[in-house]
Amino acid sequence: MEKTEIERLLNEIKAGSLEQYEIIIDHYQQPIFTYCYHMLGHRQDAEDAVQEVLFRAYEHLGQYTYSLSFSAWLYRIAFNHCANVLKRRKLSRVLPFLYNRDQDGRNYVEESIDSNHFGEPLERIWKRLSAEERTLMFLRVLEEREYEEIAELMDKKPATLRKQFERVLKKCKRYLPTTGGVRNDGQKSV
Amino acid sequence: MMDKNPFKHMRDMLAAKPVPKVDVKHKVMAAIRAKENKEEKVVKKKIGLLVTVGMLVGASSVWAGMEMIQLKNEKGEVVLELEQMSMQEQQQMMQQLSPDTKDQIKNESAEIFKQLDTGEQIVNGLKPGEAVAIYWPLTKLQLESNPNSKPFVDVRSKPFTYTTWKDMEQKVGHLFKVPAEMGTDFKFAAGEAIYLPSDKYDERAMKEEQERTKKEYVVQPVPLSDKLRNAEIEYKGQKGSAFLEVSILDDKNKSGGTLAENLEKVMIGDNEAVYSTFAPENGETVHSLQWVKNGTKVDYSLRANMSVSTKEELLKMAEQINQAK
Numbered sequence: 001m002e003k004t005e006i007e008r009l010l011n012e013i014k015a016g017s018l019e020q021y022e023i024i025i026d027h028y029q030q031p032i033f034t035y036c037y038h039m040l041g042h043r044q045d046a047e048d049a050v051q052e053v054l055f056r057a058y059e060h061l062g063q064y065t066y067s068l069s070f071s072a073w074l075y076r077i078a079f080n081h082c083a084n085v086l087k088r089r090k091l092s093r094v095l096p097f098l099y100n101r102d103q104d105g106r107n108y109v110e111e112s113i114d115s116n117h118f119g120e121p122l123e124r125i126w127k128r129l130s131a132e133e134r135t136l137m138f139l140r141v142l143e144e145r146e147y148e149e150i151a152e153l154m155d156k157k158p159a160t161l162r163k164q165f166e167r168v169l170k171k172c173k174r175y176l177p178t179t180g181g182v183r184n185d186g187q188k189s190v
Numbered sequence: 191m192m193d194k195n196p197f198k199h200m201r202d203m204l205a206a207k208p209v210p211k212v213d214v215k216h217k218v219m220a221a222i223r224a225k226e227n228k229e230e231k232v233v234k235k236k237i238g239l240l241v242t243v244g245m246l247v248g249a250s251s252v253w254a255g256m257e258m259i260q261l262k263n264e265k266g267e268v269v270l271e272l273e274q275m276s277m278q279e280q281q282q283m284m285q286q287l288s289p290d291t292k293d294q295i296k297n298e299s300a301e302i303f304k305q306l307d308t309g310e311q312i313v314n315g316l317k318p319g320e321a322v323a324i325y326w327p328l329t330k331l332q333l334e335s336n337p338n339s340k341p342f343v344d345v346r347s348k349p350f351t352y353t354t355w356k357d358m359e360q361k362v363g364h365l366f367k368v369p370a371e372m373g374t375d376f377k378f379a380a381g382e383a384i385y386l387p388s389d390k391y392d393e394r395a396m397k398e399e400q401e402r403t404k405k406e407y408v409v410q411p412v413p414l415s416d417k418l419r420n421a422e423i424e425y426k427g428q429k430g431s432a433f434l435e436v437s438i439l440d441d442k443n444k445s446g447g448t449l450a451e452n453l454e455k456v457m458i459g460d461n462e463a464v465y466s467t468f469a470p471e472n473g474e475t476v477h478s479l480q481w482v483k484n485g486t487k488v489d490y491s492l493r494a495n496m497s498v499s500t501k502e503e504l505l506k507m508a509e510q511i512n513q514a515k
Contacts, residue, residue: 016340017394018222025215033212038204047212054218059225062338122203141197142204173196 001027006070014061025054028071032078038138039082041126049085053078072153079154083131125175133168140165259453261462261482269439269482270489272453272464301329305407309344312409321347321387325396325408343393347414349382355423358383362421366436366488367514373499373507376425376432384419387412430498432507435491439482458508460484465501477501479508 012020032053037046056077057064064073129137135154139145147158147165154161261270305326312322324344332339352358355370358381370378389412396408420437456465456479463481478493492508499507 016397018219018226019394021222022215022219025218029212029214033214034209037209043210047214050212051214051218051221054214055221058218058222122207125200137200138204141201169196169200172200176196176199 003069007066010061010064010070013058021058028074029054031071032074035075035078035135035138036082038142039078039131039134040085041123045085049078049081052081056081068152072149075153076155079131079135082134086131125172128171128175129168133164133171136161136165136168137172259455259464261455261464261480263462263482264460264484269487270464270480272480297331301331305342305344308407309346313346313348316348318348318350319385319414321345321385321412321414323387323391323393323396323410323412325393325400325410327397327400327407341393341397343391343396345387345389345391345412347385347387349384352381352383354378355381358421358423362418362436365418365438366421366483366486366490368423368434368436369510369514372425372510373427373432373503376427376507379424379426379431381421381423383421386415386417386419388415427498430495432492432494432499432504434511435493437489439487439489456505458505458512461512463508465504467496477504479504481508481512483512 006024009020009023013024029050033046033050036049036053037043040046040049053074057074060077064070126134132154136150139150139153140147147161150156150161151158156164259272260268261272263269305324309324312324316322322345324346326342326344328339328341350361352361355368355378358378359367362383368378391410391412396410399405400408418438420435423434423436425432425434451469452467454465456463458479458481461481461484463479465477465479467475467477469475474495474497476493477496478491480489480491482489490508490511492504492511494504
């Protein structure tokens with residue numbers, strides 16, 4: 001969708017044409033879901049996340065100022081949401097008695113990356129990446145976005161991201177399958 | 191030996207995992223609409239408050255809740271809650287407002303009253319049972335007051351009117367019954383049945399028309415729903431009139447406020463009711479009875495000036511209304 005078309009829709013929505021938001025949802029729900037799915041590795045969590053992101057985006061539409069692309073703005077909301085979910089999962093592992101259930105009764109202690117969708121060895125690598133590192137990998141590796149574009153989305157300088165990406169790649173390399181074998185804790189076994 | 195190209199390896203692994211299709215449009219839109227409706231109710235309440243505060247600026251009133259009286263049906267379930275409002279608190283609240291706020295409220299209220307008056311005039315020109323949606327674009331004042339204001343769509347209908355209960359009964363008799371005569375000499379004189387207009391108006395089309403034509407407001411006919419908002423009947427007697435208002439309660443709509451000074455729980459047969467009196471600044475004291483008929487959701491409110499009927503007569507009339515078949 002063209003930038004001018006998106007801006008026209010957003011202006012109409014801000015002026016009260018709620019039904020136009022359906023067009024926005026149709027356009028962005030799958031890419032945002034794909035991002036959340038890779039971030040969280042869990043289908044239901046990703047579906048909950050995309051709903052939350054699109055709902056929050058509508059709620060805060062008045063704060064969107066066109067200084068960055070709408071897509072980048074949505075990804076930022078999605079990143080914040082996913083980072084929170086990941087943080088909560090991490091806490092649930094450290095403090096299971098306090099965090100073992102969310103408000104829907106879902107048990108995060110028992111929950112791990114959805115192995116049906118993220119099998120070994122990807123799961124092994126993915127678990128060791130932070131929310132920011134996952135975002136970087138997703139955008140750079142899978143979506144093949146330029147650093148300049150990722151920089152807008154992650155609010156960082158392209159050069160910083162380039163260095164960070166190299167570090168993440170090295171980190172991934174440690175856990176990639178090798179003929180010599182790598183233990184689950186990331187230490188070389190041979 | 192480690193992989194020489196981790197980028198490619200990672201890409202292959204990520205790309206190999208199929209991503210399911212998702213469609214959350216209806217869920218997101220439902221959540222937004224639910225939130226909007228909630229906010230709309232709050233806005234409506236605020237408008238109500240502004241109008242009332244505006245009246246106070248013009249020397250009348252705004253109020254705060256004081257105490258609650260509950261009516262229960264024969265099964266002990268709460269069917270009606272009435273909150274007593276206080277005049278003193280109205281004045282206190284008003285005194286606390288800054289002069290600027292008072293001015294702003296006064297100006298905004300003037301705009302709202304103008305829009306409501308215009309709506310009244312438009313409805314006067316309709317035939318009974320016809321309804322319209324009136325689209326008012328946002329005014330400068332409204333935008334200054336709240337940049338997130340939404341245009342006001344005033345949806346109104348012209349009531350059906352009757353001169354005999356026999357005629358009126360054909361329209362509303364399946365919902366409630368009242369006697370044609372009651373008390374010492376009160377006779378059905380006039381009746382109105384107000385039905386809720388449908389909310390299926392095209393706000394977008396009205397907005398576009400208003401922007402294109404720059405009219406002050408845009409009117410669109412809307413169909414009437416089959417939901418009774420309320421009915422009002424005037425009974426005339428030798429000393430004056432008694433008025434009966436009837437509405438059908440739903441679960442969301444069983445609480446209200448009253449400016450009456452005295453509230454008292456009384457019985458109409460085995461039916462709980464609230465008896466209240468209210469003395470306006472420039473007028474006769476009015477007393478009224480309100481109750482929900484046991485076994486139904488019909489809410490009756492019967493009122494008359496105290497010079498027209500005694501409390502006992504009012505209770506007697508209420509009993510007759512409850513027994514009407």
